[in-house]
Amino acid sequence: xxxxxxxxxxxxxxxxxxxxxxxxxxxxxxxxxxxxxxxxxxxxxxxxxxxxxxxxxxxxxxxxxxxxxxxxxxxxxxxxxxxxxxxxxxxxxxxxxxxxxxxxxxxxxxxxxxxxxxxxxxxxxxxxxxxxxxxxxxxxxxxxxxxxxxxxxxxxxxxxxxxxxxxxxxxxxxxxxxxxxxxxxxxxxxxxxxxxxxxxxxxxxxxxxxxxxxxxxxxxxxxxxxxxxxxxxxxxxxxxxxxxxxxxxxxxxxxxxxxxxxxxxxxxxxxxxxxxxxxxxxxxxxxxxxxxxxxxxxxxxxxxxxxxxxxxxxxxxxxxxxxxxxxxxxxxxxxxxxxxxxxxxxxxxxxxxxxxxxxxxxxxxxxxxxxxxxxxxxxxxxxxxxxxxxxxxxxxxxxxxxxxxxxxxxxxxxxxxxxxxxxxxxxxxxxxxxxxxxxxxxxxxxxxxxxxxxxxxxxxxxxxxxxxxxxxxxxxxxxxxxx
Amino acid sequence: xxxxxxxxxxxxxxxxxxxxxxxxxxxxxxxxxxxxxxxxxxxxxxxxxxxxxxxxxxxxxxxxxxxxxxxxxxxxxxxxxxxxxxxxxxxxxxxxxxxxxxxxxxxxxxxxxxxxxxxxxxxxxxxxxxxxxxxxxxxxxxxxxxxxxxxxxxxxxxxxxxxxxxxxxxxxxxxxxxxxxxxxxxxxxxx
Numbered sequence: 001x002x003x004x005x006x007x008x009x010x011x012x013x014x015x016x017x018x019x020x021x022x023x024x025x026x027x028x029x030x031x032x033x034x035x036x037x038x039x040x041x042x043x044x045x046x047x048x049x050x051x052x053x054x055x056x057x058x059x060x061x062x063x064x065x066x067x068x069x070x071x072x073x074x075x076x077x078x079x080x081x082x083x084x085x086x087x088x089x090x091x092x093x094x095x096x097x098x099x100x101x102x103x104x105x106x107x108x109x110x111x112x113x114x115x116x117x118x119x120x121x122x123x124x125x126x127x128x129x130x131x132x133x134x135x136x137x138x139x140x141x142x143x144x145x146x147x148x149x150x151x152x153x154x155x156x157x158x159x160x161x162x163x164x165x166x167x168x169x170x171x172x173x174x175x176x177x178x179x180x181x182x183x184x185x186x187x188x189x190x191x192x193x194x195x196x197x198x199x200x201x202x203x204x205x206x207x208x209x210x211x212x213x214x215x216x217x218x219x220x221x222x223x224x225x226x227x228x229x230x231x232x233x234x235x236x237x238x239x240x241x242x243x244x245x246x247x248x249x250x251x252x253x254x255x256x257x258x259x260x261x262x263x264x265x266x267x268x269x270x271x272x273x274x275x276x277x278x279x280x281x282x283x284x285x286x287x288x289x290x291x292x293x294x295x296x297x298x299x300x301x302x303x304x305x306x307x308x309x310x311x312x313x314x315x316x317x318x319x320x321x322x323x324x325x326x327x328x329x330x331x332x333x334x335x336x337x338x339x340x341x342x343x344x345x346x347x348x349x350x351x352x353x354x355x356x357x358x359x360x361x362x363x364x365x366x367x368x369x370x371x372x373x374x375x376x377x378x379x380x381x382x383x384x385x386x387x388x389x390x391x392x393x394x395x396x397x398x399x400x401x402x403x404x405x406x407x408x409x410x411x412x413x414x415x416x417x418x419x420x421x422x423x424x425x426x427x428x429x430x431x432x433x434x435x436x437x438x439x440x441x442x443x444x445x446x447x448x449x450x451x452x453x454x455x456x457x458x459x460x461x462x463x464x465x466x467x468x469x470x471x472x473x474x475x476x477x478x479x480x481x482x483x
Numbered sequence: 484x485x486x487x488x489x490x491x492x493x494x495x496x497x498x499x500x501x502x503x504x505x506x507x508x509x510x511x512x513x514x515x516x517x518x519x520x521x522x523x524x525x526x527x528x529x530x531x532x533x534x535x536x537x538x539x540x541x542x543x544x545x546x547x548x549x550x551x552x553x554x555x556x557x558x559x560x561x562x563x564x565x566x567x568x569x570x571x572x573x574x575x576x577x578x579x580x581x582x583x584x585x586x587x588x589x590x591x592x593x594x595x596x597x598x599x600x601x602x603x604x605x606x607x608x609x610x611x612x613x614x615x616x617x618x619x620x621x622x623x624x625x626x627x628x629x630x631x632x633x634x635x636x637x638x639x640x641x642x643x644x645x646x647x648x649x650x651x652x653x654x655x656x657x658x659x660x661x662x663x664x665x666x667x668x669x670x671x672x673x674x
Contacts, residue, residue: 056617057583057615058615060607060608060614060615060616060617060618061618064617064618064620065618065620065621067619067621070538070539070617070619071539071542071543071617072538072539072540072541072542072543072617073537073538073539075539075542076539076542134537134538135537136536136537136539137575138536138537138539138541138575138577139575139576140541140542140580167487174486175486175487175490180490183490183491183494184490184494187491187494187495187498188494188498191498191502195502195506200510201506201510202574203510203513203514203517203518203567203570203572203574204517204567204570204572204573204574204575204576204577204578205509205513205517205567205570205576205578206506206509206510206513206514207574207575207576208576208578209505209506209509210505210506211576213501213502213505213506221498254493257493257494257497257498258497261497261498261500261501261502261505262501262504262505264505265505267580268578270547270549270550270553270554271547271549271565271578272547272564272565272566272567272569272578273509273513273567274509274512274513277505277508277509280504280505281505339553343549343553343554346554346580347545347579347580347581347582348581348582349583351580351581352581418554418555418582419554419555420555421555421558421559425559425585426611426613426614428582429583429584429613429614429615430613433615
């Protein structure tokens with residue numbers, strides 16, 4: 001706690017610690033834009049890989065002779081690009097901006113974050129090539145080789161340092177609930193990444209345990225807190241009213257911290273791991289109902305009475321859709337962890353769809369909503385087209401609903417048939433094919449939405465009209481980096 | 484400032500406790516039983532496992548059998564329930580989470596023929612025309628009919644044959660087939 005005594009390093013130009021909102025946003029501009037835009041690049045690449053993998057499921061001969069594009073390499077790369085590229089980079093950008101606004105302090109260590117961001121992107125490139133070239137680590141969610149993963153985690157640690165510094169140097173007394181979640185995320189993810197890279201998990205079943213402890217926590221302790229922080233920030237902000245209950249926020253946060261940590265082994269029901277470990281995870285998964293319902297009630301009671309605003313604010317539309325998906329996916333997850341349900345849906349497309357409600361309908365939609373709010377404020381420009389934003393929302397929303405509807409419906413039947421030994425195994429494959437085609441179609445819808453989003457973003461950032469003259473741009477950037 | 488320290492403590496404590504519970508404690512329970520190098524894993528099997536990982540087989544084929552009475556794994560002839568000792572200390576673990584294709588823990592007992600595996604890897608639809616498994620032609624070599632006398636090419640159905648040529652398994656296909664055939668889970672296990 002000695003650090004408190006260190007005076008904020010802000011010599012000369014700004015002795016007073018009171019920053020105006022526009023000043024905060026101006027200083028955040030370059031870093032946040034860089035993180036979000038590189039995230040969107042990985043989103044587009046990840047979408048392409050997703051489409052490729054999806055099409056290969058029903059047209060197995062499609063690009064069948066290209067070893068580096070075989071399903072078993074494209075599918076893990078899709079996961080890694082959208083998880084560590086799109087969601088993590090954009091999530092970090094969004095989290096930093098929210099922190100800067102809430103703590104009334106400019107984003108700290110901006111130069112370092114920029115360097116970290118560049119290294120992070122390079123790691124993603126290297127890792128992508130490694131997976132396509134066949135050097136995958138072969139562990140789901142951890143396909144990047146350990147060295148690449150560690151490089152990426154070190155980049156996150158630099159951002160974590162910035163988060164800590166912002167909290168210590170903050171210009172407000174209280175820590176709003178979003179700050180708790182963001183602080184937790186930036187402590188949890190580096191720990192997760194480093195522990196999962198330790199060479200101590202050197203027997204197969206123990207490694208399987210580590211695998212699902214990590215994979216479930218990557219969602220629960222990294223993306224979920226960042227996105228809940230965004231929901232807690234944007235819902236009251238857009239509506240202009242305070243969050244419904246402080247007590248519920250507290251309960252929701254500590255409930256998540258206590259129970260989510262223990263959920264991982266519900267991916268291993270029926271596996272050779274000792275049953276009692278699995279049982280611990282099942283109970284923790286059911287306990288997750290508490291923080292989830294609490295957060296849902298808190299958000300719902302904040303929005304209730306102003307639902308009309310969802311119609312006018314694109315941010316709120318995305319954020320509310322995402323928050324509702326969070327409730328849905330979490331309650332579904334608690335159900336899925338029950339042995340009787342898991343017996344049917346484990347090993348089927350149902351789970352793939354479940355994962356996409358989490359990572360897409362919740363995380364990605366939340367990040368889209370956040371971007372629609374943040375980017376006009378840091379670039380001081382308006383979005384190019386309102387109707388295109390609507391298109392983006394409806395294409396992605398309908399896309400993910402088709403995806404989930406089709407695969408969860410057939411996933412149930414796939415599971416029931418698989419558990420009926422009288423049905424030949426081949427039938428459990430052929431019955432899914434029309435639904436796999438529907439998934440490819442839904443992927444095209446979502447992909448179109450992403451292209452619209454990228455187009456809007458590029459149009460906004462690289463717009464030549466109303467752009468300040470070159471010298472002034474340089475001057476602005478220099479100002480952002482003067483500490 | 485007390486608030487922040489409680490927050491920090493809680494965040495780290497909840498994480499560390501669960502981390503021990505789910506990763507370190509299982510290690511103490513399981514490692515003991517599987518440490519003994521009772522298996523002689525040959526070079527071919529190790530290489531086969533590497534190729535299995537490289538081609539991402541695990542994204543469609545699980546390699547874990549659920550206990551009798553939980554699902555229909557046993558009734559389908561996929562073997563007895565898997566034990567931690569079944570995994571031969573080959574890393575990564577390959578338990579898998581998906582059964583777009585059938586479980587492979589007992590594939591060696593169901594399909595002990597090398598030729599069956601070669602055919603299935605080169606062109607899955609030569610064996611089951613409804614299969615959606617990707618082909619792996621890069622594990623094979625195509626030679627002229629006259630080359631390598633004495634070695635017969637894969638017996639492919641008419642539509643997959645290349646006129647005047649024969650398809651022979653390359654080293655990688657042989658390693659992978661050896662690995663797959665080594666996956667047998669019929670006995671009561673080594674406990």
